[in-house]
Amino acid sequence: MQCNWCANPEGISPQFSLFYREKKCCSCGICAKFCKFGAIAARSHEKIKINRNLCAKCEIFQCAQVCPNEALSVCGKTLTFPKFDRIIHRDRQYWDRKGGVTFSGGEPLFQKQFLEDALKFLIEKSVHVALETSAFSKKQDFLEIVKLVDFLFIDIKNIDNDKHIEQTGVSNQIIFENLSSLSKSDFKGRAIVRIPLIAGFNDDEICIDQVAGLMTNLGMEEINLLPYHSFGETKWAHLGLNYKCSGTVSPGSEVIERIKRHFEEKKIRCYIGSETDF
Numbered sequence: 001m002q003c004n005w006c007a008n009p010e011g012i013s014p015q016f017s018l019f020y021r022e023k024k025c026c027s028c029g030i031c032a033k034f035c036k037f038g039a040i041a042a043r044s045h046e047k048i049k050i051n052r053n054l055c056a057k058c059e060i061f062q063c064a065q066v067c068p069n070e071a072l073s074v075c076g077k078t079l080t081f082p083k084f085d086r087i088i089h090r091d092r093q094y095w096d097r098k099g100g101v102t103f104s105g106g107e108p109l110f111q112k113q114f115l116e117d118a119l120k121f122l123i124e125k126s127v128h129v130a131l132e133t134s135a136f137s138k139k140q141d142f143l144e145i146v147k148l149v150d151f152l153f154i155d156i157k158n159i160d161n162d163k164h165i166e167q168t169g170v171s172n173q174i175i176f177e178n179l180s181s182l183s184k185s186d187f188k189g190r191a192i193v194r195i196p197l198i199a200g201f202n203d204d205e206i207c208i209d210q211v212a213g214l215m216t217n218l219g220m221e222e223i224n225l226l227p228y229h230s231f232g233e234t235k236w237a238h239l240g241l242n243y244k245c246s247g248t249v250s251p252g253s254e255v256i257e258r259i260k261r262h263f264e265e266k267k268i269r270c271y272i273g274s275e276t277d278f
Contacts, residue, residue, distance in 0.1 A: 018061060018239075034062040103132065134154075152187070
């Protein structure tokens with residue numbers, strides 16, 4: 001799945017990716033000398049050009065290591081379980097009694113085995129865990145994972161399958177099948193639907209009514225509205241990707257309040273942005 005408005009496009013690919021911040025580039029050309037695939041074209045006093053197809057073959061990114069201005073950097077890191085344990089031990093002292101660990105993405109279920117091992121490890125340590133997911137995964141994987149979490153945040157982008165494919169690249173049928181399976185399971189945690197509000201895509205009354213109807217049928221009682229923002233647009237440029245939502249505006253406060261009232265009239269608790277009641 002690749003949502004056109006994604007604020008974290010560096011998490012879309014399972015591979016490491018190269019960030020290029022052009023404004024930091026001093027045109028020294030050192031990076032090109034260390035690129036064994038010839039993916040970087042450097043000319044005197046000009047910003048470098050990166051052939052992303054060639055760059056995708058690399059695994060060590062020496063170019064980023066030698067860049068004097070940090071114009072080049074690597075997205076992603078390998079996280080071993082011992083290091084994960086050290087991070088939890090380091091950070092836990094700063095949590096209050098409601099603190100815990102949230103797995104987000106990208107899509108956490110894309111790395112199902114590590115996620116499952118990490119969740120079981122945290123459960124043994126009595127750590128509260130939350131999962132943010134698109135629910136776009138194999139049903140068995142989805143159900144095996146959700147039974148291990150306390151809070152489950154599930155995105156619903158659009159009920160209309162054609163519109164969903166247009167903006168995310170995939171059908172929503174797998175998502176709805178997983179939601180249906182969740183409603184029939186013995187899940188004992190708290191499930192909250194999230195909808196990223198994109199003007200002209202899913203902020204109309206028909207779409208909102210369809211989402212409310214689906215939630216009612218599935219017995220889901222909470223939704224979190226996430227108004228569109230363009231904070232991730234520069235990341236797309238840094239990755240050499242085309243941001244298709246450029247120029248999109250966030251729904252106005254009147255639209256958001258109208259949508260909130262609609263859900264509340266359907267007896268669905270509705271939160272806006274970060275105001276989710278924990």
